[in-house]
Amino acid sequence: MQDCNSAKNPMSATDVPQLNDGAQPTDATRYRRVLGKLQYLSFTLLDINFSINKLSQFMYCPSEVHWKALKRVLRYLQSTIQLALHIQRDNDFKLYMYSDADWAGDVSDRASTTGYILFFSQNLVSWSSNKQRTIARTSTDAEYRAVASALDETNWVTNLLKELHVSLPQAPTIYCDNVGATYLCANPIFHTRMKHIAVEFHFVRKQVQQNQVHIVHIHAADQLADTLTKALPKSTFDKHLFKLGVITHGLS
Known part of the structure; x- marks a missing residue:
């Protein structure tokens, strides 16, 4: 795919792959081989992390639609080979995190996707995109x-x-764009509405009450972790990458 056409983003925001798409099956060995190499690459490339996580869910029975989506990631990488994560020197040792979830975003089983992005000072140091193990009711x-x-x-x-x-x-500060979750972290009154959540998750509230962490609400438009929970339109995707410090190599 050295001379392939470029792709503006790693995954289409309007045509996200699904498990049962009715398409013809593709060569599963080929699909897994390419996907396996991209999984290692996603450890250092945040911009393809969600796409690889999503496509990994189909490796046991990939279709031609999944293979086409995987080739789109390759076309995106070919056209953005100059992008790199910019690390800069700073003496402001603040730790802050963007946390987000795409509620019931998987149309196959209505599972949600968790995404978080951690900054130390102005530098991105950790990120994750994972499907939640249990179905969220709200x-x-x-x-x-x-x-x-x-x-x-x-x-x-x-x-x-x-x-x-x-x-x-x-x-440390965690930025969340859901008002209910932000209040739940600090207000015991909401406990009666959320009894179905496992007890271990309430360790969040304990640390908030002990001032070990701050949970702050932000507007959804400023939620950088959206990059790891869903496929975004080109304009939004580029805006988030710039704020995350993923820029053309050599620029600052």
Whole structure:
């Protein structure tokens, strides 16, 4: 695919692959071989992380539609080979996280997708895109589970920094675009509405009450973690990549 046509984004925002699409099956061995190589590449390329996570869900019975979507990722990589994650020097040791969930976004089983992005100072240091294991009954449920996953990662990085004798000037902040989940993290009144959530997720509220972390609401348009929960239109995708520090190599 060296001379292939370029793709503006790794996955179409209007034609997301599905499990049962009715298309003819494709060569599963070929599909898994290419996807396996891209999985390793996604460890360092945030922009294809969601797409690879999504396409990995079809590796046991891929169709021609899935293969076409996988080739789109390759065409995107070919046209954006100059992009790189920009790391810059900074003495402002703040730790903050963007957490998001695409509630019932998978039309096959209505599972939600969790995405989080962690910044240390102005530099992106960690990210994740994963399908939630249980079905969320409400958007607040899905977002709260995403915050819990984000807090797990935040705690791990915080402990790592302590071992490296790096002290944070303030408690880490997690940005969430769901008002209900933000209130639930701090307000016990909402507990009666969310009893179906496993007990372990309420460790979020405990750390908020102990001022070990701050959960802050932001507007959905500023939610950078959207990049890891759903396929985005070209304009939104590019805007998020720029804010995440994924820019053309050599520019600052």
